[in-house]
Amino acid sequence: MAAEPISNTLLGSKNKKVAYFYDSDVGNYAYVSGHPMKPHRIRMTHSLVMNYGLYKKMEIYRAKPASKYEMTQFHTDEYIDFLSKVTPDNMDHFSKEQSRYNVGDDCPVFDGLFEFCGISAGGSMEGAARLNRNKCDVAVNWAGGLHHAKKSEASGFCYVNDIVLGILELLRFKQRVLYVDIDVHHGDGVEEAFYTTDRVMTVSFHKYGEYFPGTGELRDIGVGQGKHYAVNFPLRDGINDVSYKSIFEPVIKSVMEWYRPEAVVLQCGGDSLSGDRLGCFNLSMRGHANCVNFIKSFDLPTLILGGGGYTMRNVARTWAYETGILVGEGLESELPYNDYYEYFAPDYELDVRPSNMDNANTKEYLDKIRNQVVENLKRTAFAPSVQMTDVPRNPILDGMDDEADDVMDDLDDDENKDKRFTQRRFDQYTEKAGELSDSEDEEENAANGVRRQPGAVRRRNQVNYRNLEPDSGLDSGMATPQDASSAADGEMDSTVDAKMADAPRTEPEAASTAPEASHADDTPVTDADRMAVGNDDQAASATPQRQSPPPHDEDATMEDVAAVTESTGSDQAPVQTDIKKPVGETSQADDAVSPLGKAKSPLNDTAEAGLKGVESSTEVSAPAADTEATTTKEENPAQPEALKKEE
Known part of the structure; x- marks a missing residue:
């Protein structure tokens, strides 16, 4: 005897914002004949939804198909690569x-297999993403719910487990997610994925x-941290609306009280309906819909698949x-005319009636299983929690309030309807330590407004490079007096002019000065100049007095700096003093003796200093803080003696 039908009085809030996902290409795929x-x-289904006018009560989206990268958040790379x-x-x-991944029999290869999986998974992931961002209260994806697919195996007509991918998306923002499965088959793929976690x-x-898949025994309750967080209610053939309601509502109510989920995922498999080709239950349309109505009554973010x-x-x-x-709209029993009207012959009504099959689920059996399930729930920790990391809404725009942030989210949705991970949405995720390297394209980041966070300030010896770019990366190794950076530009210029006017220049010094001095004079170097350089070298070796840096370094140009940088990384070559050449002509030997080179301690051996020639006469050491007050004669005490010999 058939039980009396259940009346579906709408429960929960009627003003829920529903996001409905549908891709018109999904109906073009067929497994095999x-x-x-x-x-x-x-x-x-979509044709009925549209002709009943339900599109007026919800937002309809066409989700971007899931990519290979998104699918591999759960599945293995090799398996997804094979499907593609x-x-x-x-x-x-x-x-x-095919043998390794169980593809061929129940899960055949057909044209567009990977695209079909992408549509199914994309709708579930996008629905979960909109729930996370509070853009809707309920997300619907009737193309999803393929709960048998494993990490690296197809099973039960399912290739990619969109449910697991959607739950993983919810776990980015939700501490606890409840998954409810009313399919006639056990949801083994989803249970296996989360068998060891309490989240x-x-x-x-x-x-x-x-019966396929042969799993889902009452004693399967999870392991490790997930123990008692896997709930299985095994049933027998022929369960009707009343019996199903007597177990579904008490169990779900106890789960809500103990687990307190922050989001719910409901798999609405239609094979538990009466008259299904592969099913063995006896639920009517209203008995099946009662589960949806009851889940809705808790007013939690819900993903319907x-x-x-x-x-x-x-x-x-x-x-x-x-x-x-879900949208709070009652539908008339008479079907509206639609593209597939003849499929619903002969009655053309919105109803699925139960049959007269026997119900093998006795009241004693159902009460026993229900009591055991509730007892297992009491052994779980009350509302287990996990440490969550706050994700900044927009790390680029500082000081943005919530209202302005919502406006930016709406603009992002309007301008990027077909993109799940836009730049703004990508910025809202937390970067794990060590997840990304420092090899990001800085120019692209700068164009997108991304700024590198300031780190520890590393200071080098201050020097006034007036004609250099701030990011030239110069590190010549020389030091300047501490007061030089604080002096006014006019004072520094006058000091430089005075010193350069008084001090006689040797050939290496003249080659490394500013372009105005080095390229204007084309007279060849005389033998007297070379003798002065050698005498200066001997005097410097005999008197180990540290020299202050040549003042004309402050007017060095980029060409001079480039030559110095190149020379400091290699051994300096001796200068050929027997070849005459113009002062303005640069060479590797001139670069090697540039006064901007690396500092060395004075040589104590006079004989060795004489062989080195000009090379040792240009060695520079860091002066003390008060060396700015020294005179030109003190900077090079050997020069007067050299001038006398020249005369």
């Missing part, structure tokens, strides 16, 4: 991979016994009816 899974049922390459034409070349509680009501269901007309009716419940 005679296969029970038919994606065309999604197109039939295999086709009916080349499947003979992947015979080993996701999986609750499955399913047929257990000699499809799943199984192999009698297309019944699946389309039920999912359209449940969409009306």
Whole structure:
């Protein structure tokens, strides 16, 4: 005897913001001829939803198909790479991979396999992302709910587990997520993915016994940290609306009280309906929809997904009816005319009636299982929590309030409708330590407004390079007096002019001065100049007095600095003093004796200093703080003696 039908009084808030995801291409895919899974049922459901006018009550989106990178957040790279390459034409070349990944029988290779998986996973991930950002209260993706797919294995007509991908997206912002499965088959793929964690509680009501997939026993409660967070309610054939309601509502109520989830994912497999080709339950359309209505009553962010269901007309009716419940709209029993009107013959009504099959689930059996499930829930920690990291809404724009931030989010949605991870959305995720290297394209980051956070300030000896760029990276190794940086530019210029006017120049010094001095005079170097250089070298070796840096360094140009930087990294070559050349002509030998070179201690050996020649006469050491007050004669005490010899 059939039980009396259940009345679906709308529960919860009626003003929920619903985001509905649909891709018109999903109905173009077909597994193989005679296969029970038919994606065309999604197109039939959408046709009913549109012709009932439910589009006026919700926002409809076409999600971007999930990419290979997004799929590998759960699945292995090798498995996803195989799905993206295999086709009916080349499947003979992947015979080993098909056996390894369980592709071929229940999960055949068909045209557009990877694209179909991308549509299914993309809608679930985008729905979860909108729930995280509080852009909707309920997200619906009837193309999702493929709960059998494993990490590296296809199973039960499922290739990519969009449910796990959607839950992983929710876990970015939610501490605890509840997954509820009312498919006639056990949700083994989702349970296996979260079997060792307490951040996701999986609750499955399913047929257990000699029935696919053969898992979901009452004693399967999780392991490790996830112990008692896997809830399985095994059922027998023929359960009806009243019996199903008597177990579903008490169990879900206890889960809500103990676990206190922050978001709910509901898999609405249609194969638990009466008359399904592969199912063995006896639920009516209203009995099935009662589960959706009850979950909605808790007013939590909810992701509604499809799943199984192999009698297309019944699946389309039920999912359209449940969409009306989610938007708070009652639907007339008479079906509106639509593109697939003839599929719903002969009655053309919005209803799935139960049959007269026997209910093997006795009251004693259901009470026993229910009590055991509730007892297991009491052994769990009350509302387990996890440390969450606050994600800045916009790290680029400082001081933005919540209202302005919401405006930016809305603009981002309007301008990038087909992009899930826009630049703004990408900036809202937390970067783990060591996740990214410092090899980012700084020019691209600068164009996008990304600024590097200031680190520890590393100061080098201060020097006034007036004609250099601030980021030239110069590190010549020389030091200047401490007061030089604080002196006015006019004072520094006058000091430089006075010193350069008084001090006689040797050939190396003249070659490393400013361009105005080095290139204006083209007279050859005399022998007297070279003798003066040698005498200066001997005097410097005999008198180990440290010299202050040549003042004309402050007017060095970029060409001079480049030559100095190149010379400081290699050994200095001796100067050929027997070849005459213009002062303005630069060479490797001139660069080697530039006064900007590395500082060395004076040589104590006079004989060795004489062989070095000009090289040792240009060595520079860091002066003391008060060396600025010294006179020109004190800077080079050997010069007067050299001048006398020259005369």
